[in-house]
Amino acid sequence: MILTEKETLALKELQQQEKVCMEHYTLYANTAKDCGLRDLFSQIAQDEQEHYQMLGEVLKGKIPSFSHAASKADAYHPKAAYDPTSSQTDKQHDALLCADSIGNEKLVSGDYNTNLFQFASNDVRKLLNHIQTEEQEHAEMIYKYKQINNMA
Template sequence: MALSNKERLLIEDNLNAEYLCIRKYQQYAAMAQDQKLKQVFTDLAAKEQKHADTLKGMLAGSNINDQNIFGTYNSPQGDFSNVSQNLGFTDAQLLNDALSTEKHVSSSYNNAVLESADTNIRKQLQHIQKEEQDHAETLFSEMQSKGWYKMS
């Protein structure tokens, strides 16, 4: 599939966002106090990696070499929950930041969907956007279940 310049830029922007999410979720998994949240963040990082792989495949399909400086990263090894305590981060703050990130990423995909001319590209981006919305729902549900997101 040949990408327009606009589509290439949109895909590259979303790839950057995916790399940010991967890093953030791996770090948050290491920093979270709650074991369930550690797993939630680990699972989300893996799902974001699949999105990054899809976007890289879209670029490669148009013979665009991904030279992204954010693509390589050494994930944290071990438990850094003591670091988050020392820095004053709580699990509630980690979840809130992750939810804000997902809102931003979903919005970015919305723009990419609306500005893509190619039907196949648009469908792939819509699929990823739906999954980003599902990630936000997971984070929202975790916050709400702990009383950290009030609806009234």
């Protein structure tokens, strides 16, 4: 597959964004107070690394295969880590990491939505659509975590 200059540029920008996402979640996995949230952020960091690698394949003219597995968000059932006796400072800290991450996922998801239409290849559009769905699932998982922990 031969990419146009415009397509190459768009892919490189998306890939750069995935690198930042990867670093964001790695940092947050090391910063979160609750270990359940640490695990969630580590898991998402791995997804972002996979996105980075898949975009790298496309830049080489290949279409990486991806699984059509069931929604990760549906399978995610977090347990409550915070209750009224917990440290409220820790809870506020983790709530902020969650809110910040959800905001970021919204932006990234929007970028995939915008860029998707620039690609001539149906296969590339399908892949970008798959990645976009995973970004939405990331936000959904973090939202579930917030809800179970009564984080506003």
